[in-house]
Amino acid sequence: MEGHRGEGFAQMKKGIETPEYKTDEEVLEAAYQKALATETDKIQMEDFVKLYGEEKVAEHQKKVREMRAEFDLQDLQSDTVIEARKFGKILEAILIEQIELNEWFGAGVNTQQTTDYDDYCNGIDFLSEFRKEGMRNFLGFAVDATHGVAVIRNKLAKIRKELDQGELGQVHYFQSSDTSIMGSQRFIPKIVLALDKKHVLEVAKLWVTGQKKALSEHPIRHIFIQEIFTQLRAQLVYVEGSIANGHTELDQLKDIFSSQLQFLEQFIPEAARVPVDRSSDEGLNMIHTACDTMFVNRQSPRQAKTQEEKEAMELFLKNMEAEKRQKQERVARVQFLRNLEKRASAGDEEARSQLREINEVHLKKVA
Numbered sequence: 001m002e003g004h005r006g007e008g009f010a011q012m013k014k015g016i017e018t019p020e021y022k023t024d025e026e027v028l029e030a031a032y033q034k035a036l037a038t039e040t041d042k043i044q045m046e047d048f049v050k051l052y053g054e055e056k057v058a059e060h061q062k063k064v065r066e067m068r069a070e071f072d073l074q075d076l077q078s079d080t081v082i083e084a085r086k087f088g089k090i091l092e093a094i095l096i097e098q099i100e101l102n103e104w105f106g107a108g109v110n111t112q113q114t115t116d117y118d119d120y121c122n123g124i125d126f127l128s129e130f131r132k133e134g135m136r137n138f139l140g141f142a143v144d145a146t147h148g149v150a151v152i153r154n155k156l157a158k159i160r161k162e163l164d165q166g167e168l169g170q171v172h173y174f175q176s177s178d179t180s181i182m183g184s185q186r187f188i189p190k191i192v193l194a195l196d197k198k199h200v201l202e203v204a205k206l207w208v209t210g211q212k213k214a215l216s217e218h219p220i221r222h223i224f225i226q227e228i229f230t231q232l233r234a235q236l237v238y239v240e241g242s243i244a245n246g247h248t249e250l251d252q253l254k255d256i257f258s259s260q261l262q263f264l265e266q267f268i269p270e271a272a273r274v275p276v277d278r279s280s281d282e283g284l285n286m287i288h289t290a291c292d293t294m295f296v297n298r299q300s301p302r303q304a305k306t307q308e309e310k311e312a313m314e315l316f317l318k319n320m321e322a323e324k325r326q327k328q329e330r331v332a333r334v335q336f337l338r339n340l341e342k343r344a345s346a347g348d349e350e351a352r353s354q355l356r357e358i359n360e361v362h363l364k365k366v367a
Helices: 005-014 024-037 045-052 054-077 079-101 116-122 149-164 197-208 212-216 220-244 248-267 282-296 307-345 349-366
Strands: 109-113 126-132 135-145 169-175 182-188 190-195
Touching (some): 045 054, 045 182, 079 109, 079 126, 079 190, 079 197, 116 169, 135 248, 149 220, 182 248, 190 197, 197 212, 197 220, 220 248, 220 282
Antiparallel strands (some): 126 135, 169 182
């Protein structure tokens, strides 16, 4: 406990006061700051210099700086992007804590936040290591506090592309919990964990106000477990379909998914695998819809068997198209900023003035 012992004793006598937050914005900011403070356990690229050499590590660090600069440019253009990053960071921190502290995915699961390189370049925010009776299985997770069906679909599209190439997820910088494995790790099934923003705010408030029991027992645990099994089964169906169409080189992936499902069904307690109505959370519903569309059915609205299926598919595609346009607009704004920076570097005073104004607006947004 921070502070002097006398102050701490006085607090204990009076009862520790629970922080109060009047608005969702205050909850979001407090949870975001707490999430940033938990990042001390991330894998550090510098620890791998002996393994990969200074030149390779420096190359990856440069790539991280370049990609981070691009993300910062996007933040300048949109409050929505800034908010989405905060929601995602909060959800990731809560998940990692609860998986280990309150055994959301079963007893004895170790989690590890990946390096920024594996986050940006390989699309994995953190790894979970499941160990039981000498067996060791890994899952790689990408976290999304839902800010659009197109975002989830794009993440799943990358996973499908990897499956088509006979690959699964991989991380370049990895160290197992017992330090027996250090280096790159391949053939890791990837899972997207998505949650409605209103539910993220709900658990974030429990988190920052110290309501540990309520948080540990929160039903979003069942949402995440359902998303894990939904995606593993959908990816297995997709691989089996590809094998049936002559792609026998994917047999290895079929074996991996089959054994992973069998292992997790034994590892995760049956009581935790409670079926959840997909309509109860927007993120869960998007995961189900995207898996059905991209892995299980891969059908167009014309191929849908029922009117309900047709309407759902048409709405899904309509939302995707709208978000595609929004992405194109963001790309155009980023390009505009890059051109402005080039002009400013060349001595254009008008461009410099515009950049200063943009930076001032950005600082106000993130303050």
